[in-house]
Amino acid sequence: MTGSFSSHVEITLRVNGEPVTARVEARRHLIDFLRLDLGLTGSHAGCEHGVCGACTLRVDGEIVRGCLTLAAQLDGSEVWTIEGLSDSGAIRDLQDAFVARNALQCGFCTPGMLAACAELLDHNADPSRDDIREHISGNYCRCTGYEAIVDAVAAVAAARRGLARAAE
Amino acid sequence: MKPAPLSYARASDVGHALALWREAGPDARILAGGQSLLAGLNLRLAEVDGLIDISRIASLRTIDLVGDTLRIGALTRHADLERSDLVALHAPALAQAAPLIAHPAIRTRGTIGGSLAYADPAAELPACMLALDAVIVAQGDGGERRIAARDFFTGVFETGLEPFELLIAVEIPVLRPGRAQAVRELARRSGDYAMAGLVAAADVTPAGLRDVRLAYFGVGGSPVLARAAMAALDAGRPVAEAEAALDDDLDPSDDLQASAAMKRHLAKVLLRRVLADLTGTEQGRPA
Numbered sequence: 001m002t003g004s005f006s007s008h009v010e011i012t013l014r015v016n017g018e019p020v021t022a023r024v025e026a027r028r029h030l031i032d033f034l035r036l037d038l039g040l041t042g043s044h045a046g047c048e049h050g051v052c053g054a055c056t057l058r059v060d061g062e063i064v065r066g067c068l069t070l071a072a073q074l075d076g077s078e079v080w081t082i083e084g085l086s087d088s089g090a091i092r093d094l095q096d097a098f099v100a101r102n103a104l105q106c107g108f109c110t111p112g113m114l115a116a117c118a119e120l121l122d123h124n125a126d127p128s129r130d131d132i133r134e135h136i137s138g139n140y141c142r143c144t145g146y147e148a149i150v151d152a153v154a155a156v157a158a159a160r161r162g163l164a165r166a167a168e
Numbered sequence: 169m170k171p172a173p174l175s176y177a178r179a180s181d182v183g184h185a186l187a188l189w190r191e192a193g194p195d196a197r198i199l200a201g202g203q204s205l206l207a208g209l210n211l212r213l214a215e216v217d218g219l220i221d222i223s224r225i226a227s228l229r230t231i232d233l234v235g236d237t238l239r240i241g242a243l244t245r246h247a248d249l250e251r252s253d254l255v256a257l258h259a260p261a262l263a264q265a266a267p268l269i270a271h272p273a274i275r276t277r278g279t280i281g282g283s284l285a286y287a288d289p290a291a292e293l294p295a296c297m298l299a300l301d302a303v304i305v306a307q308g309d310g311g312e313r314r315i316a317a318r319d320f321f322t323g324v325f326e327t328g329l330e331p332f333e334l335l336i337a338v339e340i341p342v343l344r345p346g347r348a349q350a351v352r353e354l355a356r357r358s359g360d361y362a363m364a365g366l367v368a369a370a371d372v373t374p375a376g377l378r379d380v381r382l383a384y385f386g387v388g389g390s391p392v393l394a395r396a397a398m399a400a401l402d403a404g405r406p407v408a409e410a411e412a413a414l415d416d417d418l419d420p421s422d423d424l425q426a427s428a429a430m431k432r433h434l435a436k437v438l439l440r441r442v443l444a445d446l447t448g449t450e451q452g453r454p455a
Contacts, residue, residue, distance in 0.1 A: 005175035026176035049207040062276040068206045072176050137358040138271025
């Protein structure tokens, strides 16, 4: 098809704070754009139909499924991947807690899991274990059985509340 | 998997979207939140040539109180419904239904208009429209057309939208004093499609429930009003009679989530629980 429609789209966006301009295939989903075009392989492509959560990352301040978002849709958007979230130190305590609690083994789910858990903690300073489980219900982990992940998130929530109290 | 090659255009407003649609032909697909469409394209269950991206049309992402009507723009996201004070106050069923839809990272992009136009028989929001007597607002080249929810959902993934008609908003009568709404579903895992679900609304009076609306989802080809059960409750009959009436109201088929017999059973379980929600009585006890 021609006219107003095209198979490639030019986009300008920010990825981990850096400006990026690219000409992408219209069918390219965000995860392939990040992994194959930008070399940011921290975001994982799992099921590619929105079920497993391995591609969860942050777009315009909210978590999304990278596999259910076309790169072509993101002109002007702000994308944060696990690389940027790690380098910025924004989720250092959460990452440390995952290591301390053995909340990962193979690591395939971990970037998406961290993005989901970080968002929960941003919106809910005192989540119950049920809240945590509900929030990560769309992020599959086949190694841990989830218990250690829930432990890690609960520990970080408690630690952050302690810090907040100490700062008062 | 990845989508097959496709042609894409981004619409700047509703008029532009309709013009693009005419240009591409009736088989072009509208991309709203994309949380079902893109999954289907990735799996190559669907193939499109023309993809018209309306997701950036900001004027369709609105929640407004207009007189006695809550008007919700088509691109309002499920997460917006969860957070909106107006929705919680005037259409609490939607606030209850939104967290039941998939998972947080999907609710940030999935839209009410997309869900309604897609018309998945197991989806929560179409049943909400039916229970709340919503009006679906569609815009075509000739202007706006209003379609009652009961006439909108015509079958499995089928709606009353005509070709080149874009769903732009829904209008929901605000909750009137003395009326209550409740939503429940039973799913195998959190975020899964429901084995069965129920959206209910009723006037809660000292004499019992009146003007009861019961809209089931996941138990038929489209959301179903349980008219016999509604009539039984309106007449003040015991809950057991309303339960028995569900056998006539519902005709579920086996699906991946549950057998037809199990869905019939769950529909009755849901009825008791939702009636308890409406009346504020202890869950599971006869209302």
